[in-house]
Amino acid sequence: MKVKEENLKLTRNQWIRIVVALAVVLAISACGKKKVASAPPTSPPPPSPAPTASLTANPNTIQAGQASTLTWKTDYATDVTIDQLGKVDPSGSRAVTPAESTTYHLVAKNDSGTQEATARITVVSSPPPPPQQTSSGTDEQLFSENMKDVFYDYDSYDISAQYQQVLQADTRFLKQHPNMKFTIEGHCDERGSTEYNLALGDNRANAAKQILAQLGISADRVRTISFGKEKPFCTESNESCWQQNRRAHFVYQK
Amino acid sequence: MKRYRAILLVLFVLFAIAGMSAQDWIRTGTGLGVEKVRLAVPDFKLVTTDTGTQNLSAIFNVTLWNDLQTAGIFDMVSKSFYPLSVPGAPQEVHLNDWSSPPPNASMLAFGNLGIQGASLNVQGWLYDTKNPQSPQVLGKQYREPANDANARLIAHRFADEIILRLGGGIAGVAETKLYFVSKRSGSKEIWQMDYDGADQKQLTHLGSIALSPHVSPDGTRVAYSGVTKEGWQILMYSLELGRAVSFQHFGGDNYSPAWSSDGQNIAFSSSRTGNTEIYSVSSTGGSARRLTESKGPDVSPTWNPKTNAQIAWVGGRSGLPQIYTMASDGTNVVRVTDQGYAVSPSWSPNGQFLAFAWIRHYGPGAPGASDIYVMDVASKQWAQLTHEEGRNDFPSWSPDGRHIVFQSSRTGRVQIYSMLADGSEVRQLTTAGENTQPNWSFK
Numbered sequence: 001m002k003v004k005e006e007n008l009k010l011t012r013n014q015w016i017r018i019v020v021a022l023a024v025v026l027a028i029s030a031c032g033k034k035k036v037a038s039a040p041p042t043s044p045p046p047p048s049p050a051p052t053a054s055l056t057a058n059p060n061t062i063q064a065g066q067a068s069t070l071t072w073k074t075d076y077a078t079d080v081t082i083d084q085l086g087k088v089d090p091s092g093s094r095a096v097t098p099a100e101s102t103t104y105h106l107v108a109k110n111d112s113g114t115q116e117a118t119a120r121i122t123v124v125s126s127p128p129p130p131p132q133q134t135s136s137g138t139d140e141q142l143f144s145e146n147m148k149d150v151f152y153d154y155d156s157y158d159i160s161a162q163y164q165q166v167l168q169a170d171t172r173f174l175k176q177h178p179n180m181k182f183t184i185e186g187h188c189d190e191r192g193s194t195e196y197n198l199a200l201g202d203n204r205a206n207a208a209k210q211i212l213a214q215l216g217i218s219a220d221r222v223r224t225i226s227f228g229k230e231k232p233f234c235t236e237s238n239e240s241c242w243q244q245n246r247r248a249h250f251v252y253q254k
Numbered sequence: 255m256k257r258y259r260a261i262l263l264v265l266f267v268l269f270a271i272a273g274m275s276a277q278d279w280i281r282t283g284t285g286l287g288v289e290k291v292r293l294a295v296p297d298f299k300l301v302t303t304d305t306g307t308q309n310l311s312a313i314f315n316v317t318l319w320n321d322l323q324t325a326g327i328f329d330m331v332s333k334s335f336y337p338l339s340v341p342g343a344p345q346e347v348h349l350n351d352w353s354s355p356p357p358n359a360s361m362l363a364f365g366n367l368g369i370q371g372a373s374l375n376v377q378g379w380l381y382d383t384k385n386p387q388s389p390q391v392l393g394k395q396y397r398e399p400a401n402d403a404n405a406r407l408i409a410h411r412f413a414d415e416i417i418l419r420l421g422g423g424i425a426g427v428a429e430t431k432l433y434f435v436s437k438r439s440g441s442k443e444i445w446q447m448d449y450d451g452a453d454q455k456q457l458t459h460l461g462s463i464a465l466s467p468h469v470s471p472d473g474t475r476v477a478y479s480g481v482t483k484e485g486w487q488i489l490m491y492s493l494e495l496g497r498a499v500s501f502q503h504f505g506g507d508n509y510s511p512a513w514s515s516d517g518q519n520i521a522f523s524s525s526r527t528g529n530t531e532i533y534s535v536s537s538t539g540g541s542a543r544r545l546t547e548s549k550g551p552d553v554s555p556t557w558n559p560k561t562n563a564q565i566a567w568v569g570g571r572s573g574l575p576q577i578y579t580m581a582s583d584g585t586n587v588v589r590v591t592d593q594g595y596a597v598s599p600s601w602s603p604n605g606q607f608l609a610f611a612w613i614r615h616y617g618p619g620a621p622g623a624s625d626i627y628v629m630d631v632a633s634k635q636w637a638q639l640t641h642e643e644g645r646n647d648f649p650s651w652s653p654d655g656r657h658i659v660f661q662s663s664r665t666g667r668v669q670i671y672s673m674l675a676d677g678s679e680v681r682q683l684t685t686a687g688e689n690t691q692p693n694w695s696f697k
Contacts, residue, residue: 155574193597193611193624193647194691195466195510195523196568196575198486199551202507202525203570210528225485226507226525230442230463 050113051077055106057096057119067097068121070104077108077115098123143180143252146173150208150248155192157203159211167208170250171215181253184208186226187233189242194228201226208248223253290329291420294352294359294383295319297333298376299342301368310374310405311367317406320450321413321428322363324681326656326674327421331359342366344379344390353383360384361391363416374400378412380419391419406452427652431695432659433457433467433476434670438687444478444491449652449659449672449694451683457491458498464489466510470537471517471696475499479509479522488522502539513537514582515559515696521545521567521582523553532567534582545584551575554598557582559696560605566590566631568597577610579631590629598648602655602675606630609639609649609658609675626660628675639677650694651675659683659692 053074062068071093074080081087083105085094096104103120147170150163159167174180186201205224213219233249234241297315300307323330335356341347341364352359365378380392392415398404410428417426427449436445439456444467447454458464462481469476476491486507492499506526513520521534524542530551535542546552550570558564566579577590577599590596595613602609612627624645629636640646644664651658659672665682670692673680683692 155570192595193575195554196551196570196597198465198507198509199523199525199530199553199568200570202530203551206525206528223485224506224525225481227463230465 048110048112049076051075051108051110051115053077053080053106053108053115053117055082055104055117055119057104057121060120061122061124064099064123064125065097067095070094070096070119072106072117074106074108074115076112077110079109080106082106096121139177139180140252140254142177143182143250146170147182147250147252149250150204151243152204152246152248154189154242154246155200157200157207159207164211167211168215171212171217174212174217174221181221181223183223183225183251183253185231185249185251186224186228187231187245187247187249188229189245190229190232190235190237191242192229194230197228198226198230199228201228204246204248290327291361292331292359293322293328293361293363293416293420294331294336294357295322295363296336296340298364298378299340299346299366301342301366301375302370304369306400307367307369310369310400310402313402313405314367314376314409317409317450317452318363318413321410321426322416324450324657324672324674324679325413325417325421325426325428326679327417331357340364343377344381347381347389349381349383349386349389361420363412365412369400372400373397374404374408376408376412380416392416403453406448410448421654424654424656425697427654427657427694430653430697431469431473432670432683432692433469433695434684434692435465435467435690436684436687438689444476445689446476446493447683451670451681454684454686457493458489460489466691468511468513468693469493469695470513471515473695473697477501477511477513477520479511488520502535504533504542510554512555512557512565514557514562516562519557519562519582521555521557521565523555523567532565532584534565543584545580545582546587547584556599556601556608558601558605559603564601566599566601566608568599574616577608590631590634595624600650600658602628602651603653604655606632607651607675609651611647611649611660626658626677628658637676639673639675641677648691650692652694653696657694659694661690661692 051074055072057068057070059068073091077090080090098121101122103118106117108115148166150159150166184205186205188197188201205226209222209224232245234244300311322328337351352362360383362381362383367376376396378394381389382391394412394415396408398408413428414426430449432447432449434445435442442463443456443460444458444464445454445456460480464478464480467476467478474494478489479486480489484503486509487503488501488508488511490499490501504524504526506524508522508524511520511522518537519534520537521532523530524533530553531544532546532552532555533542533544548571552569555565555567563582564579565582566577568575569578574595575597577596578587579590580587594616597611599608599610607628608631609628611624613624623642624647625638625640626646626649627636627638644662646660646662649658649660656675657672658675661668662671668688668690669682670684670689671680671682
């Protein structure tokens with residue numbers, strides 16, 4: 001018995017070696033990619049993909065009494081309904097004559113999920129107005145609804161990629177309304193000095209104008225002015241408000 | 255042992271910093287190393303004693319004392335040290351009483367004041383107390399219609415005479431004016447006041463936004479920038495006619511006008527080409543000459559008033575705004591500040607210094623607010639005049655080169671203050687509404 005006990009009692013050095021070896025093994029296994037080998041489980045049959053659906057109306061603006069054609073297409077659906085028509089084939093088309101403006105709503109279902117699609121038909125009681133006229137109130141509203149401002153970083157008049165895209169969208173709108181004239185106002189947040197902020201605001205307004213010019217908006221449609229930090233949009237002293245004020249602001253010119 | 259060394263190191267660094275910042279508090283002013291003149295100014299003796307005279311005399315005494323105290327060259331002897339009997343005329347003066355302790359004055363200003371009919375009459379003398387043989391340095395007589403404004407005016411004139419005699423030949427500023435922006439009427443307009451904050455009155459009635467007033471060297475017109483139907487333009491207000499007078503309009507936005515000290519030219523910032531640049535135009539109108547040509551904002555020009563051969567301005571070409579100088583034809587551009595956010599330069603009358611607003615350490619978490627600094631243009635050595643009380647901006651030199659007026663938000667709402675060019679004797683000049691961008695007259 002005595003001999004066994006002696007053999008079993010490890011020296012301090014031997015303990016250390018074992019602990020270190022264990023630590024190394026643990027470290028290696030932690031660093032390396034885990035490769036877990038396991039037997040493949042018995043899996044249920046693969047589920048069908050979720051359905052896809054699309055719905056269009058052509059034309060989407062009609063006069064009362066006229067017809068429009070609804071066209072729809074779905075994939076993988078087992079059940080397709082359009083609210084106003086009831087159950088329909090997975091894909092198809094149908095002529096409709098709504099009495100008033102309607103949003104048609106399609107729902108495509110299967111065991112995996114549901115997909116919806118809509119199409120709106122606008123019914124006007126008189127011929128649509130010619131594009132040039134309309135009172136300036138409507139034009140001004142249209143302008144402020146569609147023209148998005150450009151925002152800037154601190155002490156900068158660079159236009160980021162995000163706002164280059166905003167200007168592209170603004171350009172599309174402006175090209176649809178070639179008679180609209182407007183002013184670009186340059187603004188700054190409250191932290192800088194009065195005169196420097198006037199100049200920075202001018203640089204901001206002109207940076208936006210230059211991009212618009214490159215995109216094809218003629219300079220004689222555009223005026224610029226700087227308001228520096230004189231006409232803030234908000235007055236709180238925090239970054240969220242400061243960002244609101246660092247902008248090129250579009251204003252419709254009557 | 256290691257901890258002890260670390261503590262020593264920290265203490266050493268702290269002492270070093272304290273030592274450095276102590277050097278920021280410099281002394282400028284006339285005759286460095288020369289002791290200030292000890293001046294005694296008792297209240298003027300009343301010749302007539304009705305309430306009218308008493309009122310005007312109170313105004314006169316306070317104004318005279320304030321003018322002399324803020325001149326920056328006197329050590330005013332406190333009135334509590336004066337002898338009980340106060341002289342009103344030369345024969346009543348006992349020089350010994352004034353030259354010995356407790357007053358220990360080397361100069362004595364005294365006189366009398368009264369109302370006769372509708373006139374305010376003042377007689378004033380300046381005596382050298384150490385020269386009993388012939389003490390009179392100055393003897394003056396004034397008569398003006400009796401009212402508050404003239405009580406102040408006579409005091410200002412007498413003070414200026416004393417300052418001229420005792421201040422090394424440099425004229426005092428007691429009769430100078432300040433032009434500034436005030437929003438107290440509801441919108442930003444150009445206002446005027448005396449150099450000590452008295453008699454504040456509205457000049458322009460633009461109704462939109464008026465900024466950056468700069469009075470002409472001859473004191474007849476105030477140039478400023480205002481929003482018009484054609485954007486920002488350089489506008490003129492005639493002080494002689496009491497109304498706006500026409501000035502040339504330019505394309506784009508035009509602002510921050512500055513007169514050369516000979517009244518010939520106005521430098522300003524214009525965005526007519528899209529990018530703001532500094533231009534110069536004859537003060538009688540004409541075509542503007544472009545002086546700068548670089549990306550980034552360029553604004554706030556100021557002429558070297560000694561030579562008119564140089565202009566300092568603010569440029570954003572390297573990022574945050576910095577101060578630059580150039581020759582007045584646009585050549586020889588030199589960058590003056592090396593870091594931070596530097597704006598609003600004002601060139602001293604002797605051509606030697608630029609005062610400006612500086613946030614030296616800039617960035618999130620960096621200490622330091624916007625303070626007024628003075629820099630020697632040749633050596634680039636600078637001194638910090640205000641010390642992190644609010645945001646301080648738009649310094650403007652007085653014509654005697656001893657004072658600076660500026661705006662500060664140290665009490666919450668931004669107001670206008672004056673101080674000596676070493677940062678001492680700070681006085682608040684405005685209290686109503688919001689007041690900014692002060693400009694000191696040339697004379």
